Amino acid sequence: MRIYHSIQTNLLLYDDSWNKVFESVFRWNVSTSYDFFSSLRPYSVSTFLDRLKKFQDRSGKPGYVICVLNKENDKKVLDICMIAEENGFHIKLNYLYPAGAARRLEFFTPVEYLRALKKVFEHRDEFPSVVIDPVDMFIDYAKGKIMELPCPVTNRCVGKIFALMPDGKIYQCGEMADIGEGYLGDVKNGIDQERFSELLEVSFVLDEKCMKCGLCGGGCLKQRRLYAGDMKVPTPFCTVWKEMYRSALNYLEKS
Numbered sequence: 001m002r003i004y005h006s007i008q009t010n011l012l013l014y015d016d017s018w019n020k021v022f023e024s025v026f027r028w029n030v031s032t033s034y035d036f037f038s039s040l041r042p043y044s045v046s047t048f049l050d051r052l053k054k055f056q057d058r059s060g061k062p063g064y065v066i067c068v069l070n071k072e073n074d075k076k077v078l079d080i081c082m083i084a085e086e087n088g089f090h091i092k093l094n095y096l097y098p099a100g101a102a103r104r105l106e107f108f109t110p111v112e113y114l115r116a117l118k119k120v121f122e123h124r125d126e127f128p129s130v131v132i133d134p135v136d137m138f139i140d141y142a143k144g145k146i147m148e149l150p151c152p153v154t155n156r157c158v159g160k161i162f163a164l165m166p167d168g169k170i171y172q173c174g175e176m177a178d179i180g181e182g183y184l185g186d187v188k189n190g191i192d193q194e195r196f197s198e199l200l201e202v203s204f205v206l207d208e209k210c211m212k213c214g215l216c217g218g219g220c221l222k223q224r225r226l227y228a229g230d231m232k233v234p235t236p237f238c239t240v241w242k243e244m245y246r247s248a249l250n251y252l253e254k255s
C-alpha cells in the first residue's frame with residue numbers, strides 16, 4: 001500500500017520557511033483555496049496571487065486552487081477560469097454548502113452549480129493551458145482516461161482518503177469534518193475500526209438505479225448527509241452528475 005500526503009492551505013502565511021516541509025513531507029502536493037469575487041475570501045486577490053506566484057516559482061508547479069462557487073460569484077465563472085489561465089494555475093470549482101462560515105450566505109443549489117459548470121463546458125477551449133475540475137474529470141472519464149470519478153463525485157473515498165485536522169482528530173475528509181460527520185479516530189489512538197467499518201458500509205448504496213448506472217455509486221457522503229439528511233440514500237446531486245457526463249460526451253463529440 002502506498003500513502004500520499006498532501007496539504008490544504010490558504011497560503012496566507014506562506015514564506016520560504018515552509019518550503020522544506022512542502023518538499024520533504026508533501027512532495028509539493030499542496031492545494032490551496034481562494035473564492036474569487038466572493039465575500040468569503042479572507043484577503044485581497046492580489047495578495048493571494050502574489051503568494052501563489054511565490055509557491056509556483058519555488059515548487060515549479062502550477063498550483064491547484066479550490067474556488068467555491070456561490071450566488072455571489074457563479075455568474076463570473078468564466079472570469080474565474082480566465083484568472084486561472086492568465087496566472088497558470090489549475091482550478092477546482094466546488095460549490096458552497098451550508099456549513100461553517102458559508103452559513104451566512106444564501107443557499108446555493110445543485111441546479112445553480114450545474115448551470116455554472118455547463119457554461120464552462122461551452123467555453124472550455126478558451127482556457128487551454130489549465131485543468132478545470134470537475135469539468136475535466138468528466139471529460140477524462142468520458143474518454144476512458146480514468147475509470148472512476150474522484151471527489152466530489154464518488155462514493156469510493158472511504159479508506160482511500162483520510163483527513164488529519166489541526167487538533168489531531170482524523171476524519172473521512174475535511175468537508176465531512178466541517179459538518180461534524182465521518183470522525184474516525186485521532187493521531188494518538190489511530191483509526192477506530194468499528195467507526196471505519198460503519199462508514200465503509202454506509203458508503204455503498206444498494207439502490208437498484210445506482211447499481212445500473214454506476215456513475216457515482218450513490219455519491220459523496222457529505223452531500224447525502226447535508227442535502228438528503230441521510231447517508232443511506234443516493235446523492236441529490238444525481239442529476240448534476242448525469243448531466244455533466246452528458247455534457248462531457250457532447251464536448252468530445254464536437255471536438
Ligand code: SF4
Pocket residue numbers: 209210211213214215216217218219234235237238239241242
Ligand atoms: S448518478 Fe445517480 S443513479 Fe447514477 S450512481 Fe449516482 S446517484 Fe446513482
Ligand code: SF4
Pocket residue numbers: 150151152153154155157158161172173174175176219220221222223
Ligand atoms: S465524502 Fe465527499 S467530499 Fe469527502 S472525500 Fe468523499 S467525495 Fe470528497
